[in-house]
Structure formats: structure tokens, C-alpha cells
Amino acid sequence: MPSAEILCVSWHSTLPQNTGANIRIRSLLQEYKKFHPVLLAPAPTDSGFEHVQFSSFKLPSLLNRLLPFNADIFACLGSKPFNSALQKLQQKKFIAVQCEHLWTYPLAKKLARHFQIPLLLVEHNIEATYVARVYGKPAITALVRRLEQKAIDGSDRIIVCSQIDAGLLQQEFKCKAEKIWIVPNGVYSAENNRVFGPDSLPSQLRERNFVVFLGKTSYQPNREAIEVIRNELVGRLREKGIIVAVVGGPAAADYTHIDDGFVFTGFVTEIEPYVLQAKACIAPLVSGSGTRLKILEYAGLGRPIVATSVAAEGIDLQNDTEILLRDDWAGFSEAIIEIQADDPRWKNLGQRAKKVVQQKYRWQAIAEEFELHLSQLKT
Numbered sequence: 001m002p003s004a005e006i007l008c009v010s011w012h013s014t015l016p017q018n019t020g021a022n023i024r025i026r027s028l029l030q031e032y033k034k035f036h037p038v039l040l041a042p043a044p045t046d047s048g049f050e051h052v053q054f055s056s057f058k059l060p061s062l063l064n065r066l067l068p069f070n071a072d073i074f075a076c077l078g079s080k081p082f083n084s085a086l087q088k089l090q091q092k093k094f095i096a097v098q099c100e101h102l103w104t105y106p107l108a109k110k111l112a113r114h115f116q117i118p119l120l121l122v123e124h125n126i127e128a129t130y131v132a133r134v135y136g137k138p139a140i141t142a143l144v145r146r147l148e149q150k151a152i153d154g155s156d157r158i159i160v161c162s163q164i165d166a167g168l169l170q171q172e173f174k175c176k177a178e179k180i181w182i183v184p185n186g187v188y189s190a191e192n193n194r195v196f197g198p199d200s201l202p203s204q205l206r207e208r209n210f211v212v213f214l215g216k217t218s219y220q221p222n223r224e225a226i227e228v229i230r231n232e233l234v235g236r237l238r239e240k241g242i243i244v245a246v247v248g249g250p251a252a253a254d255y256t257h258i259d260d261g262f263v264f265t266g267f268v269t270e271i272e273p274y275v276l277q278a279k280a281c282i283a284p285l286v287s288g289s290g291t292r293l294k295i296l297e298y299a300g301l302g303r304p305i306v307a308t309s310v311a312a313e314g315i316d317l318q319n320d321t322e323i324l325l326r327d328d329w330a331g332f333s334e335a336i337i338e339i340q341a342d343d344p345r346w347k348n349l350g351q352r353a354k355k356v357v358q359q360k361y362r363w364q365a366i367a368e369e370f371e372l373h374l375s376q377l378k379t
Contacts, residue, residue: 005036007089007115009108010043010100011056011075018249018267019216020293021124024185025100031367036374039092042081054107055084076107085111096120096374098159102127102144105151112156118377120181121155125288126168133287134220149173157377159183162314181373184314185293186363189300189354193276200273202265204255210243210263211306211336212278214271214294217251217264221288228284232329233336234261240337244282247274272301280304280339283311284332296361299323299353304346306335316360320345322353 014026029038029049040046042054056075075081085107098120099108105121112119128145135141152158152173159181160166166182169175198206213229215222229244237244238261249267257263268274275281281298285308295315298305299322306324317323324339324346326332339346 005093005095006032006038006098007092007094007096007111008038008040008049008098008100009076009104009111010040011072011104012100013044014040014046014048015044019219020185021101023293024124027186027188027363028183028367028370031363032370034367035371036095039094041085041088042075052085052088054081054088056081073101073103076104078106081107082110086114096377098122099151099155100124102148102151105147105154109151109154118156119154120157120159121151122159122183123165123169124161126160126165126172128172129168130288134224145172155179157181157373161185164314181370183370183373184361184366185296186361186366187293187296187300187357188363189358189361191358193301194272196273196276198277201277202253202255204258204263205243205245205274205277208243208258209241209279209340210245211237211280211282211340212245212247212274212298213282213284214247214275214297216248217246221285222248224286225284228286228329229282230262233282233284233333236330236333237261237336240340242279242336242340245274245278247271271297275301275303278303280306280336282332282336283307284329285311295323296357299350299357300361302350302354304339304349305353306332306339308332317353317356322349322356324349 008029010025012021014022017023032038038049039052040049041052042056045051057077057080059074094115094117096118097108097112099105100122108119127148128141131144132141152175158169158175158179161184163182166180169180170177226246234244243258243261243263245263245265247265247268251264253266254264275298281303283292283294292311295307295312306326308327309325312323312325319325324335326335
């Protein structure tokens with residue numbers, strides 16, 4: 001087994017590719033492999049990478065059931081994972097430890113110290129901002145902020161998705177600018193889209209005017225957006241014969257309310273047929289942090305986008321030129337209706353967004369920029 005040069009420490013699975021974190025981690029690692037071997041651990045096995053599984057910390061099952069979030073975030077805590085890692089990595093040589101997520105930091109820090117190599121902390125979100133927006137609990141936010149401050153102070157470099165997040169690190173965590181690398185989210189965007197006919201859609205959506213909201217339905221910011229769709233958008237859009245299709249699991253497919261203007265497709269193996277045949281793609285998010293891959297996926301396929309300012313945060317798309325940003329629900333609905341009615345103002349909205357994505361948000365180019373950062377760190 002070849003020695004790996006980058007040790008990516010993550011509790012988070014890279015498969016299936018149905019969440020933003022899964023897509024970001026796997027896509028970047030696939031591109032990193034063109035420059036350096038990558039060892040992924042202790043996340044569940046992914047045949048695309050050299051992989052080592054460590055023993056993990058587990059909470060009592062009763063406590064697990066009481067938590068409102070995935071208890072696997074605690075998998076890297078304590079001495080058990082570290083001792084297991086040392087046994088399995090003792091013959092390895094690394095140039096850096098890449099720590100995916102704040103919750104992996106305790107293990108990643110110990111490994112970086114043991115191997116005497118730099119620690120790169122990947123902040124998919126600014127966690128304190130995310131927790132404040134989603135949960136609105138000051139005590140929980142304060143706790144997360146303390147943990148995040150410790151991780152930022154203890155890491156050699158902090159990787160964020162956008163200039164906005166870099167600014168938050170400097171303002172709220174007093175992080176020096178030279179410690180921060182901006183490594184944005186990206187997409188694989190082909191010059192020409194694949195062609196799909198109506199038979200690539202479920203029969204219920206054929207011959208219908210619909211818009212798409214893409215996302216994992218159990219993720220809290222997406223759940224909030226789905227409530228906005230139900231309570232604020234569907235009534236306005238139904239009057240114009242427009243259906244909102246929520247594309248993604250784990251919610252099961254449900255077309256029973258299609259005549260009311262709202263459906264769930266459930267998990268789909270390909271998103272392209274839905275996105276390409278939708279009249280528009282939407283992101284009515286009101287919380288969250290980082291940059292949203294759904295916006296880049298929509299744009300990478302050249303589709304017109306209507307989103308809130310929160311949803312498009314950190315992505316370099318210009319309002320009313322490459323995307324329609326609307327933060328009031330009447331205006332949001334009206335923008336969708338205008339696109340559906342072929343308003344000439346928005347004719348090339350999607351193609352202009354695609355051009356920006358291909359210039360700035362391709363995974364291949366993003367990985368090349370990361371390699372430049374890494375080479376400078378090594379010297």
C-alpha cells in the first residue's frame with residue numbers, strides 16, 4: 001500500500017453523494033489525488049481512496065436517541081480513536097493533516113502533533129454562525145464558539161469556502177489573514193449539457209410546469225426552506241400552474257399533493273433531468289453558513305436561479321444579471337413567475353451564471369489553487 005502524503009481525518013462519510021459536505025470532501029480529494037496521494041480516515045470506507053478505519057468513540061445508545069443531531073460527530077473524541085490511529089498509521093509519512101469539520105479537531109490535532117506536521121482545519125461552515133442561525137440558542141452558540149476558537153487557534157491553516165467566511169474568522173475569532181486559505185465549493189460543469197427527454201422524469205411531472213428545490217430533506221436549513229415553500233410560495237405559484245418539486249431524500253417520493261402545487265421526488269440517482277427540465281431552480285433558505293452547492297449545481301447546468309441572499313452568500317453571482325436574489329416571499333414568487341412567463345429580462349440569466357461557474361468554481365481549478373497553497377506551506 002503506497003504511503004499517503006495528505007492524511008484527511010473525517011468522521012463524515014463521503015458516500016452517497018447526497019449532501020453538500022459529502023460532495024465537497026470527495027470532489028476535492030479526488031482532485032488532490034492528481035497532486036498527492038490521499039489517505040482518508042476514519043470515515044466509512046470509500047473505494048476511491050486509500051482508507052484506514054480507526055476505533056471510534058460512541059455515546060450510550062439512550063443518549064444517542066435524545067440528541068437532535070447526528071451523534072457520529074463525537075466519533076473522534078477521546079484516547080480510543082487516537083491510540084487506534086497510531087497503531088494503524090505507524091509506518092506512514094505525511095506532509096499535512098487535513099481536518100474535516102470542527103468535531104474532528106481533537107483527533108486531528110493529536111495526529112498532527114505526533115507526526116510533527118501542519119494541521120489544516122476545514123471549516124465547511126463557520127459553525128458558531130450556523131448554530132446561531134439554525135438553533136437560536138445562545139448557550140449552545142457560546143459553547144460552539146469556544147470550541148471553534150480553540151480549534152482555530154490550534155491549527156496552522158484554516159480553510160474556508162468564501163471571502164465572507166474569511167472575514168468572519170478575522171472579525172469574530174481574531175484569526176490572522178495569513179492563516180486563512182479560501183478554497184471555494186465547486187462543480188463539474190460541462191460545456192454542453194446532456195439531453196434528457198420527458199421520459200427521464202416521473203410520469204407525474206411530465207407535461208407540468210415545475211421548479212426545483214434541491215437538497216437533503218433532513219438537513220435543518222433545508223427543512224426550514226421546505227416550510228417556506230409550503231407556507232409562503234406554493235399558494236402564489238399554484239395560481240399560475242407552477243409546481244414546486246423538492247428533489248432529494250431521505251423523505252420518500254410523494255405526489256399526492258401535486259394538484260396543490262407541491263411534491264417530493266425522494267432520492268434520485270441523477271439530478272440533471274429534474275434541474276434541466278425545470279422552469280427555474282430555487283433556494284429559499286433562511287439559515288445556514290458556508291456556500292451552498294445547490295446554487296453552484298444549478299448554475300453549472302445553466303439554469304435560472306431564484307434565491308435568498310442567505311442562500312447565495314459567498315458566491316460571486318450578480319443579482320439581476322446572473323441570479324435573482326429576493327428576500328421577501330411575494331417578490332420571490334413573482335421572480336419565479338416572471339421566469340416561467342419567459343420575461344425577456346431574464347432570458348440569459350442561467351447561461352451567464354454558468355459562465356461564472358466555469359471561470360471560478362470548477363473543482364479542477366480549485367484543487368490546483370489548493371496545491372499552490374500547500375506547496376508554499378511546505379517551503
